[in-house]
Amino acid sequence: MLLLQQIVNGVMLGSVYVTVAVAFTLTIGILNFLNFTIPTLFMLAAMGGWALSYWGIPGGLTGPLPWPLALGIGVVLATFVSLIVERFTFRMMKTKYGDSTEHAIPLVSSLGFLLVIENMVRIGYGTDAQRFKGPDVDLTLDLGGILMRLPQLLSLVVVVAIVIGLNWLLRSTRIGRGLRAIAENPDAANILGVDTGRVVPVVFMLTGVLCGVAGALFAINYGEVSPQMGEDIGTKAIAGMVVGGLGSIWGAVLGGLIVGLTEMLTIHFFGADTVQVAVWGLLLITLLIRPQGLLGHHSIGKGKL
């Protein structure tokens, strides 16, 4: 019974990884860009939500806001920052003299943004973890001895809905066709009339929304936020993305759940200290044996970085 409970916990934890992993896989699949600001966007939504519900809008304009509104503004903030990141990373990727590492420019810029945003939040609110006061009522379901918190169940539903919606967006809309065209060949897409300058920001907007929602759900479920919260979740989401296969949305879903389950089961059988080795060992083995991941394609992410 305890094992079954751990499996349920693993799936619930995995659903947070899934959302962030989908954000990672989207930018890699479409733009071939490993966006290191994703963990900070996740943190920004949660920390922003906490700050607004604890202090209110900066400058003393309002008192503390109700938590759903605060988290909503947090998600908008993450989306906005994601668009700023687009302006300064992805649009700047041409070298004057030609260089094989020029594809790494957005990646390195995003590392710079990671340092800037995370440390700005640290300066503003300190490095300590803060308690996020979500809904007051106790929302625990008891399914025959297995405990399940209602917000967690809800977040699993939200995550599944987001992924289905994203799939629909990519398959059936004009923007989605443009995105898939850019994923296949940016230059050809541009020649054939896809407005790259307008379609690419959509990827970053989706990234911001996904990370924001994941951060908000994390704040509600686990009740604790800190400026460092993105690092752990972000690295685990990367592991999930790779295990599932780069550029595959359902792969990210599967991989995120596998990482969540691996983490909980490792804690159950071997203790908390071995989690890092298990998760990263899983990632390393995947990369060495089956680099395209469980559901990935050979062609995606194979180019020069």
Add this chain to the structure above:
Amino acid sequence: MSGYWAGILSILAINIVFAYGIYLSVATGQLNLGGAGFQAVGAYAAAYLSEGFGLPVYVTIAASAAAAGIIGAVMAFPILRTRGVYLVLATFAFAEVVAGTILNSETLGGPTGMSVPDFIDWQVPVGAAVLVSLFVFYLMSTRFGLAMRAVHDDETVSDLMGVSIRATQVIAFSIGAALAGLAGGLYAHSFSFVEIQVFNALLSIYVLLYVLLGGTQTPWGPIVGAAFFTLLPEALRAFLPAAKEILAGLFGITGDISNPDESWRFVILGALTILMMAIRPEGLVTRTMIERLTLRRRRTRSETEASA
């Protein structure tokens, strides 16, 4: 020399050696985001041999380079099968596995770390940094260095010209790993203590930033990058409080002014990174820049001949 400056010189020298380790793999077009892993291997090898067997310093430091080099060579074959984003992730995963393994190891002290009995003063890391710099400059001037540059600039063409891409990349990656390990060994003895929390993902990120911002086209890049980013925080340490005081003075705020947050240093580092990538993404020092500085006389002569 005061202890403060001796400490800064040591860390500067260690960072230069470390940056060269990552530079060698980046110079063949392979982004290596696992620097902290190789440094940790070196640091713990030195700490273990020094603490457990009482071996002299030169043996433990040599062993630290050898241990990381061997692990790098063994890892290079499977890791360099992957490319692009996968390679970045594989090296990143390697560093995390090393950190996790050491964290769970009883003999290596686990989360509490290990103390290292033998202390080395700043002269040793500085000497090592000079030797390593000379070695890398020599290496880049050999035929092998030419092959590295060729692989970096265009893999297909170098392959057609008969350069073995895989051999070049594996050898460069392994030597780089050995240098990163050497930096780890120097670190262990300079600070007399190793703990695994130091060798985290941020360290790998910082060292890659040193190399990329310094420039990967010439061996001058890592020196410039490492020196700039090691000394920048120290310069800011003095500059930031002064700047805040002046700002407060301008706005007519008097009285006690608290010191600005330490995190500002990293904000400035990050902002500089974004700025550099936007305006000069090939790094501070480029091949053309070196050519312009060193070959000016010869070029002007050939130009005058051409015009005449």
